[in-house]
Amino acid sequence: MGGYGDVQLLREDGSRLDGRKLDEMRPVKIEAGVLPAADGSAMVTHGLNVAVAAVYGPMEAHPRKIQRQDRAVIDVRYNMAPFSTSDRIRPGFNRRSREISKVTAEALESVVLVELYPRSKIRVEIEILAAEAGTRCAGITAAAVALADAGIPMRDLIVGVASGKIEDTVVLDLDKAEDNYGQADLPVGILPNTGEIAFLQMDGDLSPDEYNLAMEYNFKAAKEIHEVMVEALQRRYQGGDV
Amino acid sequence: MGCRFAMDGEKRMSQGQTGAEQRLVTPGMAIGPSAGKRAGSGIITEQDTMIATQLGWLQEKNNTMSVHPIHSAYMPRSGDLIVANVAEVRNNLWFMDINGAFQGLLPMSLAPWKVEFGAARQHMDVGNVVLARVQEVDECHNVVLTMKGVGLRRLNQGAVENIPVQHVDRVRGEGNSLLQRLRDASDCRIMVGENGRVWIDGDSNGIAWARKALKMVANKGHTTEFEAILAEMEQEKKGDA
Numbered sequence: 001m002g003g004y005g006d007v008q009l010l011r012e013d014g015s016r017l018d019g020r021k022l023d024e025m026r027p028v029k030i031e032a033g034v035l036p037a038a039d040g041s042a043m044v045t046h047g048l049n050v051a052v053a054a055v056y057g058p059m060e061a062h063p064r065k066i067q068r069q070d071r072a073v074i075d076v077r078y079n080m081a082p083f084s085t086s087d088r089i090r091p092g093f094n095r096r097s098r099e100i101s102k103v104t105a106e107a108l109e110s111v112v113l114v115e116l117y118p119r120s121k122i123r124v125e126i127e128i129l130a131a132e133a134g135t136r137c138a139g140i141t142a143a144a145v146a147l148a149d150a151g152i153p154m155r156d157l158i159v160g161v162a163s164g165k166i167e168d169t170v171v172l173d174l175d176k177a178e179d180n181y182g183q184a185d186l187p188v189g190i191l192p193n194t195g196e197i198a199f200l201q202m203d204g205d206l207s208p209d210e211y212n213l214a215m216e217y218n219f220k221a222a223k224e225i226h227e228v229m230v231e232a233l234q235r236r237y238q239g240g241d242v
Numbered sequence: 243m244g245c246r247f248a249m250d251g252e253k254r255m256s257q258g259q260t261g262a263e264q265r266l267v268t269p270g271m272a273i274g275p276s277a278g279k280r281a282g283s284g285i286i287t288e289q290d291t292m293i294a295t296q297l298g299w300l301q302e303k304n305n306t307m308s309v310h311p312i313h314s315a316y317m318p319r320s321g322d323l324i325v326a327n328v329a330e331v332r333n334n335l336w337f338m339d340i341n342g343a344f345q346g347l348l349p350m351s352l353a354p355w356k357v358e359f360g361a362a363r364q365h366m367d368v369g370n371v372v373l374a375r376v377q378e379v380d381e382c383h384n385v386v387l388t389m390k391g392v393g394l395r396r397l398n399q400g401a402v403e404n405i406p407v408q409h410v411d412r413v414r415g416e417g418n419s420l421l422q423r424l425r426d427a428s429d430c431r432i433m434v435g436e437n438g439r440v441w442i443d444g445d446s447n448g449i450a451w452a453r454k455a456l457k458m459v460a461n462k463g464h465t466t467e468f469e470a471i472l473a474e475m476e477q478e479k480k481g482d483a
Contacts, residue, residue, distance in 0.1 A: 040313065058315055058343045069382055111269075113286075113295060118382050120343050148269050151313030151408075153284065153295040156270030193270040193293070230268050233297055237266060237312055 007181040009166040016166075018175060025161075025173045025221045030141070030232035032149045038125075040150025042232070044142040047175060048132035053142035054125045055150040061121035072117035076105040078139055080128040100136045101126075107189040107199035108143060113153040122152060133179035137162050137187050140199070145229050149236070155191065157229050158198050159222040162187035163214035170210050172217040186214045190222040267294035273307055284309025316342040316407045316437045318385050322376040325402060325439035326387065328368050333360045338374065338387055341404070341437040346385040352377060354389045371397045373433060373441065400431070400443030403453050407438040409460040420459065427476045428452040451479050 009017060016022070026047030035041035038054035061067040066075075078100040082089050108124065124146065126139040137160030144158045164174040165184040174182055184204025188197055206214060267273065273285065273292035281287050284296040285307050294300070298311035318324070318340060329345055330337035334357075338346040350357035355365050366372065373395055377388040389395065405413060413434055414421045425432050428451045430444030442452045455475055462468045 039315075060344050117343065120383070148297045149313065151296055151298075151311045151315070154269035155286070155293070155295065157268060191270065193272065230271075233268050234266055237297075
């Protein structure tokens, strides 16, 4: 949220600046198995966002102090490439990437059957190649497909999706201008088959009714993205070498 | 959705299934009601519904539903015959790389030789390859190996080829039939470890042929043209001989 501004984000006919309806998502494209060196990988293109996720493991957790005797730990590293935005980003970890890595790891831990791999570590690398608002959601979706591709047991394929508020109107899947000049952002990690929420953050203010509408949009979008995720995994293995 | 239709009478050899249709399932996909059926590997039951937890082909055997995963890491089980590399040597034990998440431990008491304390390195050093059996795996994934048993030994010659763990059964074939065929054609000794490592010993041409054949079986073993390709490779090998 860049804060309130006098930027007009809705047209006079009620549609958004890029022509989408209020409950319309940017196009999503997913490809599984894009990195041959990783145990599992995926690339998610969500609007102009491009996220690549790679999964390694399960492997012995090092250093030993991070080992858990009853479960695996999920080590997530979210990073934005220096060329991912119009202004060059300084390479390396920063406060934002640490925060997103942490919340993503916690979201994934709730779906991966971590108890099957005590003392192990599952390493998830998320690299954002192009950013246009909603990279943490694209990263979570890519990580879920990569984990499935690596054969890691999970309760469900978690989907990252966001809604928000612009000009006092709830909209689905904010783009860059809407994210920068809008009033609220509500990214969530949804388990589409059970309807559970594994991750939720909110930036800005939403009334209870606005929150309910935003969540309704999020659940609807999660179903659509989930179908694309399943198709991507099936496309990789239906006729290929397995 | 989620169905794989076998083309041109395609069979998947690894499980010996001949059905016309197999279902590819993804994590979270509902398989069906759990009543009267047992959940096997890759399946959990939630509110009387069976749910897949892994990406793979759905199987039903003896009233048990399971998922044959497309990718899987080697999870050691007691009794597994494996090909392991020595990764570290201590005074009284060896740490072995077993191609899994954790190293296996081979204490000197379970080695096939009488080993003096401090003399472990004289028997096996880092990089040596052994044929061993998994003696014990505890709930924390501590793996203990043994080399006491018929045929368990240090492998001083030959080559080791890696295959995906999920394709070990495919390489063996029904009742080891395919493995025997590869042994006969290559004129090599071949041992398939449960951990996806295959030891091949013979002349260099035989080893090279066996390595090529193993790769082909892992990649094409489920397709219709597999039998023809293997027959052609066997003929070529005979011709060379």
